[in-house]
Amino acid sequence: MTSRIRSHWLDVAAAVAVIVGFVFAVASPRIATQGDAARMLFVHVPSIWLAYLSFTVTFIASVAYLFTRKLHWDLIAGSSGEIGVAFTSVAVIGGMIWGKATWNVYWTWDARLTLTAIMLFVYIGYLALRRAIPDPEARARRSAVLGIVGLVQLIPVHFSVTWWRTLHQTNTFRPRDIQMDGPILAALLVSVGAFTVVYVALLRHRYELARLEVEALEGAVAVSGPVAGDAVTAPTIGSGG
Amino acid sequence: MPDRFWHQTAAIARRDLDRERRSGEVAWITIPFGAIALLLVPLAVGINQDVLSRIGTGMLFVVVMLFGVLTAVRRTNMETPAQRDAIALLGVDPVAEFAGKAMASAVLLLVFEVLMGVVALTLYGLDISEWGWMTLVLPLTAIGLAELGTISGAIATSINAGPALVPLLVTPLAIPLLLGATQTVELGRDGGNLSWLLLMAAVVLSLAIVGVLTARPLQETR
Numbered sequence: 242m243t244s245r246i247r248s249h250w251l252d253v254a255a256a257v258a259v260i261v262g263f264v265f266a267v268a269s270p271r272i273a274t275q276g277d278a279a280r281m282l283f284v285h286v287p288s289i290w291l292a293y294l295s296f297t298v299t300f301i302a303s304v305a306y307l308f309t310r311k312l313h314w315d316l317i318a319g320s321s322g323e324i325g326v327a328f329t330s331v332a333v334i335g336g337m338i339w340g341k342a343t344w345n346v347y348w349t350w351d352a353r354l355t356l357t358a359i360m361l362f363v364y365i366g367y368l369a370l371r372r373a374i375p376d377p378e379a380r381a382r383r384s385a386v387l388g389i390v391g392l393v394q395l396i397p398v399h400f401s402v403t404w405w406r407t408l409h410q411t412n413t414f415r416p417r418d419i420q421m422d423g424p425i426l427a428a429l430l431v432s433v434g435a436f437t438v439v440y441v442a443l444l445r446h447r448y449e450l451a452r453l454e455v456e457a458l459e460g461a462v463a464v465s466g467p468v469a470g471d472a473v474t475a476p477t478i479g480s481g482g
Numbered sequence: 483m484p485d486r487f488w489h490q491t492a493a494i495a496r497r498d499l500d501r502e503r504r505s506g507e508v509a510w511i512t513i514p515f516g517a518i519a520l521l522l523v524p525l526a527v528g529i530n531q532d533v534l535s536r537i538g539t540g541m542l543f544v545v546v547m548l549f550g551v552l553t554a555v556r557r558t559n560m561e562t563p564a565q566r567d568a569i570a571l572l573g574v575d576p577v578a579e580f581a582g583k584a585m586a587s588a589v590l591l592l593v594f595e596v597l598m599g600v601v602a603l604t605l606y607g608l609d610i611s612e613w614g615w616m617t618l619v620l621p622l623t624a625i626g627l628a629e630l631g632t633i634s635g636a637i638a639t640s641i642n643a644g645p646a647l648v649p650l651l652v653t654p655l656a657i658p659l660l661l662g663a664t665q666t667v668e669l670g671r672d673g674g675n676l677s678w679l680l681l682m683a684a685v686v687l688s689l690a691i692v693g694v695l696t697a698r699p700l701q702e703t704r
Contacts, residue, residue: 307699359654359657360654362654365650370651373641373644373647374641382699382702386636386692386699386700390633391655393655393685393688
């Protein structure tokens with residue numbers, strides 16, 4: 242009951258955070274060079290932040306599973322991976338729409354764009370692997386390894402704008418070199434905060450769903466009735482005579 | 483490292499290479515298939531020799547990546563559940579098993595790369611004098627792909643969708659190797675640049691660490 246109340250408040254907090262983020266995004270000043278298209282910033286940057294956060298949580302939970310062999314870590318890793326794929330897709334699609342408005346093309350062979358798309362495919366593979374294995378223990382062990390390997394992709398994605406001369410702007414958050422007006426920065430930080438609260442709420446719900454799926458599977462196995470072949474027993478060797 | 487570890491590693495590698503020698507899966511299926519892919523490229527992009535010599539090295543590595551996956555996860559690299567149980571019950575060190583399998587795959591991949599290189603040189607009129615860096619790039623690509631293939635093969639073992647799943651798992655993760663290989667050879671024409679080679683070496687080392695750390699849980703996978 243307490244858990245349900247806590248979950249309820251988390252949902253309310255996520256809804257309020259989204260509304261506040263939306264108000265800040267709409268109220269932020271218009272950028273002269275890009276017009277209203279620049280407001281994509283308040284969706285695009287938080288989405289990619291959530292992708293980083295989700296895949297890092299997947300990595301940490303995967304390591305924790307391999308050390309502890311407690312299934313709830315695997316459920317957290319899988320749940321976070323799903324949210325990560327969803328928000329990476331939002332970041333890529335949002336980026337394409339923004340790209341059309343600013344670069345006049347939906348797609349360009351820019352290092353950041355390409356590597357982000359590749360990262361998306363790595364985690365689509367992670368989710369495909371999870372779907373392919375019905376047994377929770379086997380699924381947990383195998384996907385934990387991929388959850389660890391997958392994080393390697395995050396490093397080139399993040400540093401691509403520094404390592405290569407790209408069309409994509411350099412990283413938005415550079416604490417020592419903030420080139421953003423105060424109101425826009427404030428709106429961006431509020432959006433990032435709002436998306437993070439949404440992530441926590443989604444993770445909680447997805448984790449709960451995954452836990453119920455495992456329980457249902459275990460319950461189904463426990464209460465299943467007789468099946469064909471139950472009556473067949475192996476002959477005892479060497480007992481004749 | 484104890485002698486026992488190296489003995490087990492060598493035994494696993496020898497076993498995999500023997501199985502490949504007997505079945506000829508790479509020699510008679512993957513290598514001709516890769517050569518056909520290299521032959522198809524000019525039919526798709528045109529037979530302009532300037533274009534082909536410009537894109538030839540890149541095409542070679544694309545073919546090496548895509549068909550290298552098939553080499554790394556070949557059927558002769560896979561065991562039945564009973565064989566895996568036997569290996570575990572015999573007390574084979576999981577790390578030695580990973581190292582032996584990766585070693586055998588690396589040898590086969592290197593052979594595959596060299597043969598594909600010869601085909602690319604012949605078909606695309608590439609200048610072999612610009613290929614000095616290949617002596618470092620080809621072994622690093624082979625080792626990296628072999629490690630990735632071995633890890634992914636163990637992850638996807640005994641899954642019905644395994645054969646379809648492994649290329650999806652390996653190919654995106656092999657991108658740093660593809661980038662490193664093509665950029666090293668490209669920049670090698672202008673005197674060379676070690677940074678891409680270092681990226682490849684870092685990827686190979688990272689995969690080796692992941693392979694060693696996850697060998698035991700993956701050996702338990704049934």
